[in-house]
Amino acid sequence: MKLRVTVLPGDGIGPEVTAEAVRVLQTVAGIHGYKFDFEEHAIGGVAIREFGSPLPRTTLDACLASDAVLLGAVGAPEYDRLPANQRPEAGLLLLRRALGGYANLRPAICYPAIADCSPLRSEVSHGADILFVRELLGGLYFGEPRGFTGTNGSTVAHNTMQYSVEEIERVARVAFEAARKRRSKVTSVDKANVLETSQLWRQTVTRIAESYPDVTLNHLYVDACAMHLITSPRLFDVVLTENLFGDILSDEAAVITGSLGMLASATVGGEVGLYEPVHGSAPDIAGKGVANPCGAVASAAMMLRHSANLEHEARDIELAIQNVLDAGYRTADIASGGKPTSTSDMGELICESVTEIVDMRYAYHAV
Numbered sequence: 001m002k003l004r005v006t007v008l009p010g011d012g013i014g015p016e017v018t019a020e021a022v023r024v025l026q027t028v029a030g031i032h033g034y035k036f037d038f039e040e041h042a043i044g045g046v047a048i049r050e051f052g053s054p055l056p057r058t059t060l061d062a063c064l065a066s067d068a069v070l071l072g073a074v075g076a077p078e079y080d081r082l083p084a085n086q087r088p089e090a091g092l093l094l095l096r097r098a099l100g101g102y103a104n105l106r107p108a109i110c111y112p113a114i115a116d117c118s119p120l121r122s123e124v125s126h127g128a129d130i131l132f133v134r135e136l137l138g139g140l141y142f143g144e145p146r147g148f149t150g151t152n153g154s155t156v157a158h159n160t161m162q163y164s165v166e167e168i169e170r171v172a173r174v175a176f177e178a179a180r181k182r183r184s185k186v187t188s189v190d191k192a193n194v195l196e197t198s199q200l201w202r203q204t205v206t207r208i209a210e211s212y213p214d215v216t217l218n219h220l221y222v223d224a225c226a227m228h229l230i231t232s233p234r235l236f237d238v239v240l241t242e243n244l245f246g247d248i249l250s251d252e253a254a255v256i257t258g259s260l261g262m263l264a265s266a267t268v269g270g271e272v273g274l275y276e277p278v279h280g281s282a283p284d285i286a287g288k289g290v291a292n293p294c295g296a297v298a299s300a301a302m303m304l305r306h307s308a309n310l311e312h313e314a315r316d317i318e319l320a321i322q323n324v325l326d327a328g329y330r331t332a333d334i335a336s337g338g339k340p341t342s343t344s345d346m347g348e349l350i351c352e353s354v355t356e357i358v359d360m361r362y363a364y365h366a367v
């Protein structure tokens with residue numbers, strides 16, 4: 001088993017959390033005798049500083065030539081005043097488009113061990129397990145025309161929300177396929193009472209659903225969805241939605257988990273898979289060794305599942321995260337009474353747990 005991974009640590013806490021994700025992947029490779037190669041490149045603010053571009057050519061070429069890309073975070077306050085196309089975030093958007101992955105999978109799971117970190121009562125969040133399937137290459141993020149017109153004082157800004165049938169179909173299929181492996185329920189989220197793009201979205205998803213008679217489809221307006229996610233998160237299995245709605249709702253869903261630091265993502269459907277935690281660069285805590293690496297480590301697990309077809313190994317990592325939480329280890333964002341743990345100690349503990357899990361499985365098979 002060989003896997004060439006391009007690692008893009010990026011800005012803020014990105015380098016700290018990706019270092020732990022790489023360490024966990026190296027542990028898995030060591031245990032099973034796999035060969036995982038890692039090559040690091042610059043993206044975002046660090047790339048602007050070093051190469052004058054948020055996505056240097058060398059970075060893009062390395063990503064395109066690899067089997068999977070693991071990204072930390074992009075974004076830094078010093079670039080807040082720059083036009084959208086010169087900001088660190090532009091590097092990530094260009095990369096997403098170049099890699100071609102159109103379906104961004106974002107699981108939001110309530111781990112019992114940290115249920116008390118959520119402001120939701122545990123009887124509300126307990127057992128919640130949602131998979132967001134966010135369309136990642138369309139909508140307002142990429143629609144043309146976009147920009148500013150007019151002069152000072154009478155400036156007008158505009159963006160374009162646009163979806164084709166084909167763009168909706170392909171991401172809908174990913175959602176229905178995923179639902180088949182879960183609880184066979186898809187909630188499609190739109191704003192079809194106002195937006196034409198959403199009317200096309202709803203029609204198209206409804207038609208695709210006919211090929212999946214074993215999966216239940218329902219539709220929700222995005223405003224109602226935002227409320228139901230918090231009042232009854234257990235109602236949801238797979239949530240399928242367009243780019244901007246998915247961006248917003250997946251951050252909201254972090255509340256179910258207890259911390260944005262826990263959330264992982266995988267972007268599939270393209271030539272090369274892209275794996276990134278949902279959290280941002282968190283400049284306020286960068287470099288302090290206190291960031292939660294679980295989202296990045298869980299993204300590495302998703303990488304093994306989707307880019308290497310290593311389902312067992314992915315599950316081992318996910319179970320290890322759970323074990324470490326069950327044992328009471330806590331980074332600052334999920335502190336509430338547990339054992340205070342640094343970013344690197346958390347990574348180390350997850351590695352130890354992965355090793356134990358595999359040892360136990362071999363011991364079990366030996367008897």
Ligand code: IPM
Nearest residue numbers: 074075089092093247278280
């Ligand atoms: C995310 C982030 C990105 C997005 C930013 C950094 C461009 O918020 O992955 O959710 O909006 O997609």
Ligand code: MN
Nearest residue numbers: 247248251278
């Ligand atoms: Mn976001």
